[in-house]
Amino acid sequence: MAIAENYDEVLQGKYPAKEHARKVAKWIIDKGGDKNGTIYLEAQKQKLQEDNDSEAPFRQRRYFFYLSGCELPDSYLTYEIATDKLTLFVPPVEPDEVIWSGLPMSPKEAKAKYDIDECKTTKEVNPHLASETESARSTIYAIQEQVSDDITFLSYNEKEFSLLKPAIEYSRVTKSDYEIALIRKANVISTTAHVNVMKAAAKAKNECELEAVFLKSCVERNAKNQAYHSIVAAGENGATLHYVHNADTIKNQNLLLLDAGCEVDCYASDITRTFPIKGDFTTESLAIYNIVLDMQKQCIDALKAGVLWDSIHELAHKIAIKGLLDLGILKGDAQAIFKARTSVAFFPHGLGHYLGMDTHDTGGNANYADKDSMFRYLRVRGTLPARSVITVEPGIYFCRFIIEPYLKDAEQSKFIDEKVLEKYWSVGGVRIEDNILIVEGGVENLTPTPKEVDEIVKLVKEG
Ligand code: GLY
Ligand code: MN
Ligand code: MN
Numbered sequence: 001m002a003i004a005e006n007y008d009e010v011l012q013g014k015y016p017a018k019e020h021a022r023k024v025a026k027w028i029i030d031k032g033g034d035k036n037g038t039i040y041l042e043a044q045k046q047k048l049q050e051d052n053d054s055e056a057p058f059r060q061r062r063y064f065f066y067l068s069g070c071e072l073p074d075s076y077l078t079y080e081i082a083t084d085k086l087t088l089f090v091p092p093v094e095p096d097e098v099i100w101s102g103l104p105m106s107p108k109e110a111k112a113k114y115d116i117d118e119c120k121t122t123k124e125v126n127p128h129l130a131s132e133t134e135s136a137r138s139t140i141y142a143i144q145e146q147v148s149d150d151i152t153f154l155s156y157n158e159k160e161f162s163l164l165k166p167a168i169e170y171s172r173v174t175k176s177d178y179e180i181a182l183i184r185k186a187n188v189i190s191t192t193a194h195v196n197v198m199k200a201a202a203k204a205k206n207e208c209e210l211e212a213v214f215l216k217s218c219v220e221r222n223a224k225n226q227a228y229h230s231i232v233a234a235g236e237n238g239a240t241l242h243y244v245h246n247a248d249t250i251k252n253q254n255l256l257l258l259d260a261g262c263e264v265d266c267y268a269s270d271i272t273r274t275f276p277i278k279g280d281f282t283t284e285s286l287a288i289y290n291i292v293l294d295m296q297k298q299c300i301d302a303l304k305a306g307v308l309w310d311s312i313h314e315l316a317h318k319i320a321i322k323g324l325l326d327l328g329i330l331k332g333d334a335q336a337i338f339k340a341r342t343s344v345a346f347f348p349h350g351l352g353h354y355l356g357m358d359t360h361d362t363g364g365n366a367n368y369a370d371k372d373s374m375f376r377y378l379r380v381r382g383t384l385p386a387r388s389v390i391t392v393e394p395g396i397y398f399c400r401f402i403i404e405p406y407l408k409d410a411e412q413s414k415f416i417d418e419k420v421l422e423k424y425w426s427v428g429g430v431r432i433e434d435n436i437l438i439v440e441g442g443v444e445n446l447t448p449t450p451k452e453v454d455e456i457v458k459l460v461k462e463g
Helices: 007-011 017-030 062-066 095-101 107-113 122-130 164-171 177-203 207-219 235-239 283-301 309-327 334-340 400-408 418-422 453-462
Strands: 038-042 076-080 085-090 118-121 139-141 158-160 231-234 255-260 271-276 389-392 395-397 429-431 434-439 442-445
Touching (some): 007 177, 038 062, 062 164, 076 122, 177 207, 177 255, 177 271, 177 434, 207 231, 255 429, 271 429, 283 389, 283 395, 309 395
Parallel strands (some): 085 118
Antiparallel strands (some): 038 076, 231 255, 255 271, 389 434
């Protein structure tokens, strides 16, 4: 059976905080760190909105969550490397708070829920740090800007602020079974939401109605947080890569580009589908759709552990070039076009990014200063390890702001047939995005959302 395929069964266990703590500690020790050190992390604080007594939306700090699985604000943790002891500190009972919010989770309940050795209240953080544990008087590992003013590390000989953050960022790239199960569950819920949008599209009069269908489908499955702002773009709005206005009237546009994904227990899904709003592609939109689908399928088929992501991104460009040459939008020699980077005008972003607790997850080693336009926005550089999860999201866009400078540059415009291009502006953009688990020798696609032409047309038409 594939990794964490039965996600409900896997999620009956606990989030593997201890396994993650050990992984992070090993990275620190491998870098020459202190075997007797202590890791210290803080949860995000619950804040109020400015000039208002309502709570601001809360997003747990990912570094803290990775070593605790705890979603509570204002909490703390320590992990003593030598004794393998993970201690969580949760907020104590504050009588004034209980009036409004009910009783908080008790240390006993927290100990039962999370994969930890001990749970105390946050009143005990400083005494605990000062106590004569085996780790005292050694090194404390923390994240510089994530240590509250009232926290004291007085009993530690060394305070180390440069290793913990990269240790967690590196560790997060390869996922445990539990993390894969969470991403899988988020994908299943988001898939239902995508399908519901396809079914509702033909009757919609405005993009915002379709955004509402997506959000409702997630919230009613208890996935209350989105991993990112949904992109619900009809027609030419699809050419804006991160369009978030989502409020244009739907009239005669042909395609809808929907890039949306919910979060489950801090883990993201990130899915894009593009489909004809009334169920009928135009000749032009279908031709572009088929090129993007081909780019995506061939790239997914080429993936396995150890593959160089940069080369898969190049493969996507080569398929795009062939497709655009066949349509006559591009003209000339495929290799010369590839070398001139002309396809970047139509596919300006990277092929994908790691996915996990963040939509654009840690550890990608992007180089946003790369002088090569083909790689500047590639969020992952280098080889992909087994158990990483990466999005594969090729696209072709007809964005005047991006393409027009190419038309004005003689070295680029010689490869573009402006007359043929004229027919394609109304396509807007096509992107297809799945979440792919890398394994030894291949992949597993975690995104079950329909994408074949006949499937999506049927869903839209049957409503
Ligand atoms: N939804 C943002 C992205 O695909 O990267
Ligand atoms: Mn993405
Ligand atoms: Mn996306």
